[in-house]
Amino acid sequence: MARTLITSAIPYINGIKHLGNLVGSQLPADLYARYCRARGHEVMFICATDEHGTPAELAAAKAGKPVADYCAEMWQVQRDLADGFRLSFDHFGRSSSPQNHALTQHFAGKLDAAGLIDERTSKQVYSNADGRFLPDRYIEGTCPNCGFADARGDQCDNCTKQLDPTDLIEPRSVISGSTDLEVRETKHLFLRQSLLKDRLDAWIDSQDGWPVLTTSIAKKWLHDGDGLQDRGITRDLDWGIPVRKGDAPWPGMEGKVFYVWFDAPIEYIAATHEWADAQGADADWQRWWRTDKGAENVNYVQFMGKDNVPFHTLSFPATLLGSGEPWKTVDYLKSLNYLNYDGGQFSTSRGRGVFMDQALSLLPADYWRWWLLSHAPESSDTEFTWETFQTDVNKDLADVLGNFVSRVTKFCRSKFGEEVPAGGTWGASETALIETLGTRLKAYQGFMDGIEIRKAAAELRAIWVAGNEYLQDAAPWATFKTDPERAAAQIRMALNLIRFYAVLSRPFIPDAATAMLDGMQADDDAWPDDVKTALEALQPGHVFTVPEVLFAKITDEQRLEWAERFAGQRA
RNA sequence: GGCGGUGUAGCUCAGUUGGUUAGAGCAGCGGAAUCAUAAUCCGCGUGUCCGGGGUUCAAGUCCCUGCACCGCCA
Numbered sequence: 114m115a116r117t118l119i120t121s122a123i124p125y126i127n128g129i130k131h132l133g134n135l136v137g138s139q140l141p142a143d144l145y146a147r148y149c150r151a152r153g154h155e156v157m158f159i160c161a162t163d164e165h166g167t168p169a170e171l172a173a174a175k176a177g178k179p180v181a182d183y184c185a186e187m188w189q190v191q192r193d194l195a196d197g198f199r200l201s202f203d204h205f206g207r208s209s210s211p212q213n214h215a216l217t218q219h220f221a222g223k224l225d226a227a228g229l230i231d232e233r234t235s236k237q238v239y240s241n242a243d244g245r246f247l248p249d250r251y252i253e254g255t256c257p258n259c260g261f262a263d264a265r266g267d268q269c270d271n272c273t274k275q276l277d278p279t280d281l282i283e284p285r286s287v288i289s290g291s292t293d294l295e296v297r298e299t300k301h302l303f304l305r306q307s308l309l310k311d312r313l314d315a316w317i318d319s320q321d322g323w324p325v326l327t328t329s330i331a332k333k334w335l336h337d338g339d340g341l342q343d344r345g346i347t348r349d350l351d352w353g354i355p356v357r358k359g360d361a362p363w364p365g366m367e368g369k370v371f372y373v374w375f376d377a378p379i380e381y382i383a384a385t386h387e388w389a390d391a392q393g394a395d396a397d398w399q400r401w402w403r404t405d406k407g408a409e410n411v412n413y414v415q416f417m418g419k420d421n422v423p424f425h426t427l428s429f430p431a432t433l434l435g436s437g438e439p440w441k442t443v444d445y446l447k448s449l450n451y452l453n454y455d456g457g458q459f460s461t462s463r464g465r466g467v468f469m470d471q472a473l474s475l476l477p478a479d480y481w482r483w484w485l486l487s488h489a490p491e492s493s494d495t496e497f498t499w500e501t502f503q504t505d506v507n508k509d510l511a512d513v514l515g516n517f518v519s520r521v522t523k524f525c526r527s528k529f530g531e532e533v534p535a536g537g538t539w540g541a542s543e544t545a546l547i548e549t550l551g552t553r554l555k556a557y558q559g560f561m562d563g564i565e566i567r568k569a570a571a572e573l574r575a576i577w578v579a580g581n582e583y584l585q586d587a588a589p590w591a592t593f594k595t596d597p598e599r600a601a602a603q604i605r606m607a608l609n610l611i612r613f614y615a616v617l618s619r620p621f622i623p624d625a626a627t628a629m630l631d632g633m634q635a636d637d638d639a640w641p642d643d644v645k646t647a648l649e650a651l652q653p654g655h656v657f658t659v660p661e662v663l664f665a666k667i668t669d670e671q672r673l674e675w676a677e678r679f680a681g682q683r684a
Numbered sequence: 685g686g687c688g689g690u691g692u693a694g695c696u697c698a699g700u701u702g703g704u705u706a707g708a709g710c711a712g713c714g715g716a717a718u719c720a721u722a723a724u725c726c727g728c729g730u731g732u733c734c735g736g737g738g739u740u741c742a743a744g745u746c747c748c749u750g751c752a753c754c755g756c757c758a
Binding site for chain 1: 723
């Protein structure tokens, strides 16, 4: 059996994600996971929250809660939203888990033993009032270049000049506003990625068929300027994974934690460990991650937004390869561009756009899933507007698919009752339909196998359209008057198409697919091997019920109201 | 500033290694049908493929350059 390991970029714990974040990694990953399961693969689909770092500490402080409590609560919030969108993770972990602590410390120890860790002393700004070192962007002051009063320590937002925090005039802490700052020396660990440059380069070159977006970003970081830079992997913070060398202390690094970007990707592995621990004694996580323990024939696919590509093509592989241990590295890396909102960017900080909780309060998950996936920003950034969302969803889901289910089941109910009618035989038009569907099914599978999401969606839609075309051509409402047997055969085909569509559509719209299968009272939800056989699954006499309207249409009033409501600040 | 991306029909987007009259969905127009959520089906596109150069027998597709928009800068 094919085995597929799928990871979605892990969302930061700080706040609820917007639809752009969702379509950037979790949603396409879920589509693929569901598809692989439907095709009979053994699938391990992993996601988690990314919980460490300064923003989490500050958000917790703002909420007046201990950071651990804050993260636990936000994990639950994100978990519930993921469930709401029907994201079918096998495990939704936390980067703060004990498993990740142990594994991150393990990797650091191995990298150190391999000579890939340096200790370096640097100067950083310390805030006496806050009792902590401040990251560059948490220091503000007057720009020495343009005089802008709120320039940040890394860059002036007004004149865009790159700055060092010590350049600022009258620097102050963003956290407390305190000007009681001083420069202190502090020691940090650096991962000597530069030593791994050639190995990483060769590793990237050995990958086949990765998106241009992926490889071009990786190559840029490898070869641009002075090449791949060593990277600090520790921070002076309280909240994080304590710096240790495996299970031994790390002299001189007391009170420091690993940098969030070091431990976050390791959480993919640790989350699988969390999964195994939750399953019980029989579950084995290493067969997914250790090529010496069964992972050599696993196909590992990662999903992420383009901003995460450098970490997944360079930093994380550097950790895995540098450890000297036989860890599984990614086989295919699907990176996505950004979704824009009505002419601008989605913005978490400015509350612009639609956030996951808001989306679910407006419409069922399937509406969002379908629109977002059928417009996934694969080759370039793409645009969400309420107008296109309304017309596309109404047309595709309500008119083409939902109405097909309605017209078929209601016609059957009125002429033959709520069971699959007997009588008649299939003829030339049914043969032609089966052939068309066979061709399209093959294309659909090809796109899904290749993770070409928009094309897969278009093909699936075409499969739905084929049913309407058939029905229009067969016209059972007309044949019923002259040849009821013929009409029975036609409607038997149409009822079977509903089941067939449910199976094929399930990765995109799982709830509607379930409603369709329930309506058809179909037990057989296996992926079709052969179209003709699949369309004979519901035999004469099989009882069904007419489902409720699958997709109510979005009205103009709703659309106008929503466009208005989400144009500005998040409430 | 450096780097990268994008610019194709009213809208959202496809266009493989350069090769026949540049495509899809939506919207629009016309028609058919009336089983169905006024839902379906059929037919209809004279688009400086951002501008300007160049390479080539041949460029939306390669090179140079200009413009516009966007992103990233650890």
